Amino acid sequence: DTEVTQTPKHLVMGMTNKKSLKCEQHMGHRAMYWYKQKAKKPPELMFVYSYEKLSINESVPSRFSPECPNSSLLNLHLHALQPEDSALYLCASSRREGNTEAFFGQGTRLTVV
């Protein structure tokens, strides 16, 4: 199993809603990531979890709240988002050590209305 599964694939939410994005991998990877990607731009790192602990927060607004309940799951809780937060949100995972690449999910296309 070399997949990273993200749900939902599409999400439309209002600015007062609370929603969550989910990411799951069963490759035994101990590093997991959230990236935000705007159209025609590269992915921008938001958060890194290493061994279920938050190790990097790239100064992301508090309306985005990550959570890593266990080594296979990564959530991104959303609250009071703005229209400019509309983007593709990509989850990725990689082995903590060694020469390995990050495996990406197919992303969640988020639209904030």
Added chain:
Amino acid sequence: AQTVTQSQPEMSVQEAETVTLSCTYDTSESDYYLFWYKQPPSRQMILVIRQEAYKQQNATENRFSVNFQKAAKSFSLKISDSQLGDAAMYFCAYRSFQGGSEKLVFGKGTKLTVNP
């Protein structure tokens, strides 16, 4: 901080021909990894090829190969015998270790069009 530069926003190639995508990077580290990722319209980032900085030999994966020049901090991707399915955004990426955790830095991407 590490930066990755892709100077070609768009490239095009005829089917069955060869194309080279450019990438340069800036780092003060001696040990790191470099990657080329492909992102087709389906959105998923797919690894094309990777290169370890400590290896002098250029990586090759079937029709894809790199020209890694460590001193020049250059990492170009050559696609041989281009196929229609190669059309996608290509991102060059650098992996560093920051604060004990991994961080992947991307270039701005090159959109590759393959003409039949």
